[in-house]
Amino acid sequence: MLLVAFVVAFGFVKGAMNFVAGRMAEHFGRKRVLLLGWLVALPIPALVYLATSWSWIVFATILLGINQGLTWSMTQTAKLDITRADQRGLVIGLNELSGYVGVALAGVVTGYLASLLGPRQGLLWFGGVVIGLATILARLSVVETPPWAREEVKQHASPAAPALRPKYPEAIGPQPTTAEMFALMTWRDRRMAALCQAGMVEKFVDALVWVFWPVYLHQRGVSLPGIGWIVGVYGFTWGAAQFFTGKLSDRIGRHLLNTFGMWICGAAVALMSLGSGSTWWSAPAVITGLGMAMLYPNLSAAVADIAHPDSRASAIGIYRF
Numbered sequence: 001m002l003l004v005a006f007v008v009a010f011g012f013v014k015g016a017m018n019f020v021a022g023r024m025a026e027h028f029g030r031k032r033v034l035l036l037g038w039l040v041a042l043p044i045p046a047l048v049y050l051a052t053s054w055s056w057i058v059f060a061t062i063l064l065g066i067n068q069g070l071t072w073s074m075t076q077t078a079k080l081d082i083t084r085a086d087q088r089g090l091v092i093g094l095n096e097l098s099g100y101v102g103v104a105l106a107g108v109v110t111g112y113l114a115s116l117l118g119p120r121q122g123l124l125w126f127g128g129v130v131i132g133l134a135t136i137l138a139r140l141s142v143v144e145t146p147p148w149a150r151e152e153v154k155q156h157a158s159p160a161a162p163a164l165r166p167k168y169p170e171a172i173g174p175q176p177t178t179a180e181m182f183a184l185m186t187w188r189d190r191r192m193a194a195l196c197q198a199g200m201v202e203k204f205v206d207a208l209v210w211v212f213w214p215v216y217l218h219q220r221g222v223s224l225p226g227i228g229w230i231v232g233v234y235g236f237t238w239g240a241a242q243f244f245t246g247k248l249s250d251r252i253g254r255h256l257l258n259t260f261g262m263w264i265c266g267a268a269v270a271l272m273s274l275g276s277g278s279t280w281w282s283a284p285a286v287i288t289g290l291g292m293a294m295l296y297p298n299l300s301a302a303v304a305d306i307a308h309p310d311s312r313a314s315a316i317g318i319y320r321f
Helices: 002-028 030-041 044-050 054-081 085-117 119-140 146-157 178-188 190-219 224-252 255-272 278-306 309-320
Strands: none
Touching: 002 030, 002 054, 002 190, 002 309, 030 054, 030 119, 044 054, 044 119, 054 085, 054 146, 054 309, 085 119, 085 224, 085 278, 146 309, 178 190, 178 309, 190 224, 190 255, 190 278, 190 309, 224 255, 224 278, 255 278, 278 309
């Protein structure tokens, strides 16, 4: 229950902040929201270091959820602003690849630091350096990208635009309200509603892997390092394969990869309980990671394909919510 509370707190806050971040980005710009996300993260290392109870850790996780909802949504939105339509899958794949490579490297580095300095002090120094560096980079090296999105609108409106134009959702004004965007994404446009539904189901698989697979494996006598390797194989496969599956979707389309990715994830989850042994359990982890790589970047790319550039940040934020 403690493990579930930890993940649920993060999920609720991150989901809500994804929604908020999209709307904020259209009013204040991508850079300001990105910088705000990193400023919110500044107290996290100190909270973990000074924690006297589990509630401190849960509070730090809530701040982390705010940070992730604001920053990860903004990196994706900003990259889509400056990306050609035929490169969206590749760019989102690269975004997610770099993020999960960062997760993997951080896991290795913090493991060594925890053994050398102790868990609290190791996380204090590592978290402080990473968050401080990210804040400085967000302030000094990031540029605002909405001008590229507005230019994209002009290009599609010109008589010389390509014959294949994006079919934007209809019956919505140029500056939709939050309620109008939420209705559009969840039921008024059936394409967007289907993508949001698929995204929610995809997160069921993710929560299953991160929360319940470790419990399942622990009950079967697998050591904690062994559990880490089995679940880690899932994350590594997912992260590395997104570079290829994102690029592939730019060539063959999003729909087939999204559909088959769902089936592969479902089959792999079923396989986990049909055998035993670390080798067996690692195989479904790899297959699930491959299925996730097929659908995770390409669901986002599909939303970006049909979202109007003026409200793309909101569309992505609501989808991620």
